[in-house]
Amino acid sequence: MSKQVVIIGASRGIGEELVHQFAKQEDCQVLALSRNSKQMSEVFSEYPSVTCVTFDLDGDKVRETAERIFAGVDKIDIIINNAGKLVNKPFLSLTAEDIRSCYQVNVMGVFSVMQAALPKMSAGAHSVMISSMGGFQGSVKFAGLSAYSTSKAALASLTELLAEEYKESGIAFNCLALGAAQTEMLEEAFPGYQAPVSASQMATFIADFSSSAHQWIKGKIIPVSLSTP
């Protein structure tokens, strides 16, 4: 039976590259989710193994929507919570809406997705959270990123909590705290900065990690960074 991979935040940047990489593997079906399914359907039109579905982590009834989407697959072998919302503003300028939407996409939405996904996952499955070095304890911190980086820290913590709660299930939960990779989000966070890693290179690491590391690593938060930021 082919491997079922779910990638959330698949329309651009690292998520788009992840879809390309999994779609080229034999025996791999990919469910690609983001708000922009029209763009995804165009970009991934060459792959019969990729299904693109509109999904908004900041929409209505996120858990129910995810349950409806996952009802279309028998099982989930790999789920990569890659979607992310950046808010880059001085602390006193942050509005309640900035903070809410950042936490909704980066944290609350992931709770809902995992509540919908876990009934489809069993021993040998792997959940990978995509966090940031900004949310990694002891790392260099940057002004303007308080909402974003604390939300990414929550995602790391959620990984450890899920690993504990599901320790008897054989499902692995890991979290990658990414350093800079060249994407639109990086340009928004650090205008003009040139990352030492492309989105495609970062996706290669994440795809390999998601496919095999769960045999050796469970419940861990792993920094994946060549640079600061």
Ligand SMILES: NC(=O)c1ccc[n+]([C@@H]2O[C@H](COP(=O)([O-])OP(=O)(O)OC[C@H]3O[C@@H](n4cnc5c(N)ncnc54)[C@H](OP(=O)(O)O)[C@@H]3O)[C@@H](O)[C@H]2O)c1
């Ligand atoms: N690039 C870096 O240097 C870096 C460093 C550390 C961590 N990260 C993390 O790595 C992940 C990927 O980053 P990236 O740089 O590739 O970002 P990106 O280019 O901004 O892409 C973000 C993806 O998230 C999706 N997304 C955003 N809001 C969404 C929502 N409400 N519902 C569903 N999907 C949503 C976007 O799709 P739509 O707009 O189509 O919905 C897009 O596919 C993020 O979690 C980010 O925080 C990146």
